[in-house]
Amino acid sequence: MTPETEYTADEVAQHTKPDDIWMTIHGEVYDVTKYVMDHPGGIEVLLEAAGTDASDPFDNAGHSDDAFDLMTPFRIGKLKGHVNKKSKNPILLQPPLEKLDSTKQSHGLAGITLGFLSLGIAASTYKILKGEHGISALTHALSILSIPIASTQPSNSIYSKGLLGSSLLLMGCTAFAIRKSFGIIMGETNFRTYPNHLKVPKPVTRDPLLQRGWLDSVLSPLPLAKKILIAPNVYRLVFSLPQPEAMLGLPTGQHVAITMNIDGEKVTRSYTPVSNNLDYGVLELLVKIYPDGKLTGGCLANLQIGDAVHFRGPKGAMRYTNGLCKKIGMIAGGTGITPMFQLIRAICENDRDATEISLIYANHTENDILLKDELDKFSRLYPKLFNVFYVIEHPSTTWNSGVGYITKDMAAQRLPLPGNDVKIMVCGPPGMVGAAKKFLGELGYETPGANPKMSDQVFIF
Structure with a gap:
């Protein structure tokens, strides 16, 4: 070898x-x-x-x-010389047995001590009610238990027996209560902890597709259920999950990958679904078909209803959660709207999320604008959270929004100013992304690295 x-x-x-x-x-x-x-x-x-x-x-x-x-x-x-990283030492989740033993011993001593105090308190209370001094009452109580403390008080056998019985009962209850309390705190468990004749419920088998989502389960190909042309060379592809009640299980801001063998070559491309975990039973994509594209032109364009496609995921560095920032500015072009739409929908449909979003969305023509009805609906329903500004390169005579390309002045006017609680997100053709990086830097935003991180002020999908 x-x-x-x-x-x-x-x-x-x-x-x-x-x-x-x-x-x-x-x-x-x-x-x-x-x-x-x-x-x-x-x-x-x-x-x-x-x-x-x-x-x-x-x-x-x-x-x-x-x-x-x-x-x-x-x-x-x-x-040469590479050494795999060693795993960290395991974290000790329980104290050593020696510590537990000493702890139990201290608990026992504490119970006995408190028992004697309870005895004294009971005796003192009785004597005080009879008009006797509390200290002398305590002395009398201790003498009953043969504790050598001098006493000048006369004894009363009936009183002593009654006091001793009640005090011992109080002392036992106090010690038992203390032991039970420490047992709960320290998590003591044994067969005596449980009630007699406890019926153990039968384990309930829950389908992981209904709890965690399909992407956390064993992966399998998904069949195409719908294929709809919604714009020039852009299809809405709807795939069926294994069960109608199953959810996708994709964190907001992440994407999935399609992998197919084309002419003996394994080709993988990533897409952000426009469906989310509230759309049970489906995975929905917007895919632009490029005639010379290895995956789109060679395979996805020719998909028929029932054809199976292999997916992997979740993928990506962005995992949006409520509170990530107070304001988000978005720059999108063409199918680059899909990750933006995923975040817009998640924020607007969450009653507790008050993040404000400003979107500039560029396309060649008015007919190329994807998800326009959905975006306009969110803008109408949530005017304090979301506003959108469309820009097209070739406008019609009736067009009344932005014309040309997204510029520095347009971004300065439409996007939030740089700040600690502001993030800018960009997704689109390489030329648009490159231009956006440049003018965002001139506006005072931090320059993003080549590898996106959630901590970036300017995040590139």
Whole structure:
């Protein structure tokens, strides 16, 4: 067997040009030069990681298992001297047995002590009611239990017996109550903890599709249920989940990946569903068909009702939750509206989410605007939360909104000002994204890195 080639970090660092890109991921060395045209994030992402250890950016990008399969043909060897990270020491969730034993002993002593105090209190109360001094009453009570304390008080056998019986009963109840309290606090459990004849309920088997969602269950292909042309070369594809009551289980802001074998090649592309976890039984996508696209032109364009498609997920660095920020500015172009719509819908349909959203949405023509009816409806129903401004390149004579391209002045007028509680989200064609990065930086927003993170002020989907 031929020994595997090993490369040093210095050797990897010499390959950083657009026509010669090497990187390491978890100790494996890859030559990704031939992958730059197919990489969903573009060549810029790969160039930024060229010659370095790209393990963290690779993991943060939310790649699923199929990403490792795609990388296999580009693997050329191992990183010399690489050592896998060791797992952290386990966290001790319970105190040592010695500590528990000493704790129980201290609990017992505390119970006995409080029992004696209870005895004294009972005796003192009785004597005080009879007009006797409390201290002398306590002394009398202790003398009954043969505790050597001097006493000048006369004894009364009937009184003593009654006092002793009631005090012992009070002391026992107090000790029992203390033990039970400490048992609850320390989580003591044994067979005596449970009532007699306890009926153990039969385990209820719940379908994981109804609790966690389909993406958390064992994956299987989904059949196409509907295929509707909604704009030039744009289809609404509706896939059926295994059960009508099942939910997708996709965190807000994340996407799924479609993987198909085309002409012997495994092709994967990512899409953000326009359906969410409230749309039971379906996964719904908006897909633009490119005639020369490997996946869209070669496969998705020809899908027929009933055809099965393999999905993976969740994927992506964004997981939106209420409270992420107070204001969100959005710049979208074409099918880049899908991740924006996912967030807009989640925020507007949540009565407790007061995040304000401003969207600038660009297209070639009026007919290219996707989800316009839905966006306009949210704008009408939630005017304090959401406003949208449309921009088209080729307007009709009746068009009364933005014309041309999204500009710096347009963004300054329509989007929230930079601040700690403000995020800008961008998704669309590469040219639009590049221009947006530039003028957002000029407006004072932080420049995003090539690998998106939720902490970024400007987040690129």
